[in-house]
Amino acid sequence: MARAAVKLTELNLPGRDPHLPTLYKAQSHPLHPLKIRYGTAYLYFIDASTEGRRQAAENFDKIIFDKSGSNEKQREASLLQLKPGDMLFTRRIGDDPAGLQDHCKYLFLGREFYGEEKMREMLALQQELLGDPNQRTQEKPHIDPGSGRLVGGTAFERTGVQGAGDGGRTYNIGLTVQSQKGLWAPSKNVKYMGGEPTDQQIMQQRLLNLATEVGSRGLKYIPRAEEMKAYRTMTNAPIIGHPSNYMFDSLQVNVSPATSEAELDKLGANNMLGRSGATHIDGHDDPTSYSCMLSISDVPEEYGLGRLHIKEAGVYVELNSFVVLFFSGLDQHAGTSHYAPHGVELVESAYRLNIILYPASMVARNDGVAPLAAFPLPTSETSAARPYLPLGREIRNYPEDRSSRSPPNHCTQSNFATDGHLLMTPQSQLNYIARSLLQLSTLVTSQIHPDRQDNMLLPSKDRSPIALTVYHPAGRPLDNQPILEADPRDEILRIHKRRIQRCFDHLTQLKEMPSMIVDPDATSPVQGPGGRSAAKNLNSYKKNQLLAVESVGSRSQTAKAAQRSTLQTIKGSDRKGKRKADAEVPARRTRRRTGSETDGNGDLVEDEDDLLDGTFEDEDADLEMGDEERQKDFHGYDEPDSEEDAAEDEAEPRWTRLYSEANLVSEAEAIVPSMPPFQKWPKLFRDASLDPWLLFHKYAFVLQRFAG
Numbered sequence: 001m002a003r004a005a006v007k008l009t010e011l012n013l014p015g016r017d018p019h020l021p022t023l024y025k026a027q028s029h030p031l032h033p034l035k036i037r038y039g040t041a042y043l044y045f046i047d048a049s050t051e052g053r054r055q056a057a058e059n060f061d062k063i064i065f066d067k068s069g070s071n072e073k074q075r076e077a078s079l080l081q082l083k084p085g086d087m088l089f090t091r092r093i094g095d096d097p098a099g100l101q102d103h104c105k106y107l108f109l110g111r112e113f114y115g116e117e118k119m120r121e122m123l124a125l126q127q128e129l130l131g132d133p134n135q136r137t138q139e140k141p142h143i144d145p146g147s148g149r150l151v152g153g154t155a156f157e158r159t160g161v162q163g164a165g166d167g168g169r170t171y172n173i174g175l176t177v178q179s180q181k182g183l184w185a186p187s188k189n190v191k192y193m194g195g196e197p198t199d200q201q202i203m204q205q206r207l208l209n210l211a212t213e214v215g216s217r218g219l220k221y222i223p224r225a226e227e228m229k230a231y232r233t234m235t236n237a238p239i240i241g242h243p244s245n246y247m248f249d250s251l252q253v254n255v256s257p258a259t260s261e262a263e264l265d266k267l268g269a270n271n272m273l274g275r276s277g278a279t280h281i282d283g284h285d286d287p288t289s290y291s292c293m294l295s296i297s298d299v300p301e302e303y304g305l306g307r308l309h310i311k312e313a314g315v316y317v318e319l320n321s322f323v324v325l326f327f328s329g330l331d332q333h334a335g336t337s338h339y340a341p342h343g344v345e346l347v348e349s350a351y352r353l354n355i356i357l358y359p360a361s362m363v364a365r366n367d368g369v370a371p372l373a374a375f376p377l378p379t380s381e382t383s384a385a386r387p388y389l390p391l392g393r394e395i396r397n398y399p400e401d402r403s404s405r406s407p408p409n410h411c412t413q414s415n416f417a418t419d420g421h422l423l424m425t426p427q428s429q430l431n432y433i434a435r436s437l438l439q440l441s442t443l444v445t446s447q448i449h450p451d452r453q454d455n456m457l458l459p460s461k462d463r464s465p466i467a468l469t470v471y472h473p474a475g476r477p478l479d480n481q482p483i484l485e486a487d488p489r490d491e492i493l494r495i496h497k498r499r500i501q502r503c504f505d506h507l508t509q510l511k512e513m514p515s516m517i518v519d520p521d522a523t524s525p526v527q528g529p530g531g532r533s534a535a536k537n538l539n540s541y542k543k544n545q546l547l548a549v550e551s552v553g554s555r556s557q558t559a560k561a562a563q564r565s566t567l568q569t570i571k572g573s574d575r576k577g578k579r580k581a582d583a584e585v586p587a588r589r590t591r592r593r594t595g596s597e598t599d600g601n602g603d604l605v606e607d608e609d610d611l612l613d614g615t616f617e618d619e620d621a622d623l624e625m626g627d628e629e630r631q632k633d634f635h636g637y638d639e640p641d642s643e644e645d646a647a648e649d650e651a652e653p654r655w656t657r658l659y660s661e662a663n664l665v666s667e668a669e670a671i672v673p674s675m676p677p678f679q680k681w682p683k684l685f686r687d688a689s690l691d692p693w694l695l696f697h698k699y700a701f702v703l704q705r706f707a708g
């Protein structure tokens with residue numbers, strides 16, 4: 001029997017901006033879990049057609065987004081206040097009226113959902129981070145000239161934790177994205193310097209563990225959230241914090257003092273939350289996941305509560321302690337400060353404390369570059385752009401050579417091997433590193449001549465080894481593994497493809513459909529190591545694939561000159577020749593950052609057409625000395641030399657065959673013709689002990705058995 005339609009009653013919201021969607025109350029919505037039935041389910045309709053999206057974008061721009069003023073004022077404007085237990089759904093026009101296809105946009109869980117014990121832990125954490133009320137001041141900590149120690153601000157800030165580059169009081173202690181390098185890595189606050197854990201590290205670890213546990217627990221109320229588990233296992237996305245976490249990669253602590261009602265809200269100011277306090281989207285967020293905001297402020301009861309507003313739906317939440325809100329950072333949102341109402345004293349100890357857990361798209365997809373471990377430095381300038389895996393004596397571990405040449409001694413970049421223990425459980429760190437080593441081994445062995453690989457029965461004949469990690473049941477003997485007929489990743493990719501489509505439909509302000517890491521339905525899915533290359537792109541290269549490897553060293557003048565000269569050797573040595581060479585490769589260049597834009601509301605900082613430059617802390621700005629110089633070089637290298645060149649850059653990228661294959665390491669060579677995938681693997685691991693060639697695989701596989 002077909003399910004009955006969910007009964008919808010239009011909300012009476014007089015004076016509400018007509019460009020906001022009409023909201024309905026949904027009675028007994030099937031996706032609003034029983035446990036939180038005392039909250040309310042709300043719903044609005046979206047039109048997911050192309051014309052509908054266009055219309056939604058037009059409407060969106062007309063919404064007057066005024067988050068200023070008291071909570072009373074928000075109610076007068078008929079914005080909807082979400083309360084604990086509330087869930088807001090969107091429904092595509094034409095979807096099943098029984099509600100099973102509805103999409104959860106927001107979920108607000110209050111203290112009721114976490115029980116006394118978790119509440120106590122959260123409040124203890126709040127006190128630990130904010131510290132003794134008598135030592136708090138409204139300003140950031142400063143160095144006391146007498147003692148030379150940090151005083152004021154909050155306890156967490158006094159540990160010396162480093163803030164975002166914009167001067168605001170936001171602190172990232174998870175993974176961060178460095179977009180110019182296409183790199184994601186443990187944040188600069190996650191750096192092991194040897195010795196005993198510091199106060200900062202102890203506090204961070206506790207915070208990370210508890211916040212990701214609380215956030216992950218809430219996800220079970222969100223329909224289909226669990227799809228991300230299998231997907232992220234398949235992509236080998238690392239897990240930070242609590243072992244139950246399968247969505248959150250980055251954790252930001254937002255610290256801001258209360259203001260007085262007489263003052264305009266200052267949350268977006270540089271000494272407050274900077275970018276995070278202004279109207280924004282979090283452009284690095286994964287569109288198929290949720291952000292989670294945990295609010296654990298400490299302000300006197302008579303204060304007005306700060307809020308988080310979400311523009312598109314015309315909703316907000318008041319940030320009493322304790323708030324757990326799930327939403328997408330790709331919907332425009334903005335916070336406001338707690339405030340002392342007229343006639344109430346503003347005390348220095350009154351603080352807003354928000355912890356935001358973000359799902360990073362690059363991490364969920366395991367895309368871009370992750371620093372796995374410290375590695376040997378190039379020995380000369382000219383080797384800076386080396387397109388190979390350098391095995392110097394540093395990695396051979398000669399007994400006499402465990403000295404300052406050791407890679408960890410010179411690597412300032414936080415990475416998973418050296419610093420991962422500050423972020424991950426032993427199990428998560430082992431999982432991530434063991435699987436990444438398997439992938440690395442696949443990359444190396446897949447470059448061996450295909451005929452020879454046949455003799456060697458290498459698993460690199462197939463795609464990435466991640467399937468093993470998905471499929472291999474823990475504790476089962478290696479020689480008793482199931483023979484797989486199909487690549488188990490295909491099904492996971494198909495589910496994810498549907499998920500992307502659905503999430504895109506419900507994120508009406510997203511400009512482009514998010515892409516897949518690999519399309520499971522693409523014809524002839526020939527794949528290279530890591531499973532990235534589609535057959536159609538064989539032998540064709542984007543120009544930027546020819547450019548320097550994005551390492552610090554590769555941005556030196558020497559590397560630049562070396563690469564220019566290579567290009568010129570290939571295509572003749574004059575300028576014309578160079579331009580001709582350029583014309584035969586796609587000429588898309590890195591778009592320059594446009595910086596913040598301001599709209600009529602005064603504080604809009606939008607980044608939505610530049611998804612790589614969103615709110616995740618961008619660490620490039622404060623890398624070690626000298627990097628800025630190199631950075632300039634790097635950009636200079638890829639910048640137009642003349643107006644003529646600039647005009648070329650506007651053109652659509654063209655895919656073309658590049659030079660002769662002999663000039664380049666052809667991607668085709670790295671791609672092994674497909675063969676029936678998994679049949680030989682169990683035998684392979686049985687044989688491994690007999691064959692020194694396969695020793696590494698065996699070793700890595702044994703690591704796998706300990707991994708989950």
Ligand SMILES: O=C(O)CCC(=O)C(=O)O
Nearest residue numbers: 254276334335336354356
């Ligand atoms: O603290 C807040 O008001 C929310 C901040 C936010 O959205 C962010 O940090 O990305």
Ligand SMILES: [Fe+2]
Nearest residue numbers: 281282329333
């Ligand atoms: Fe945000």
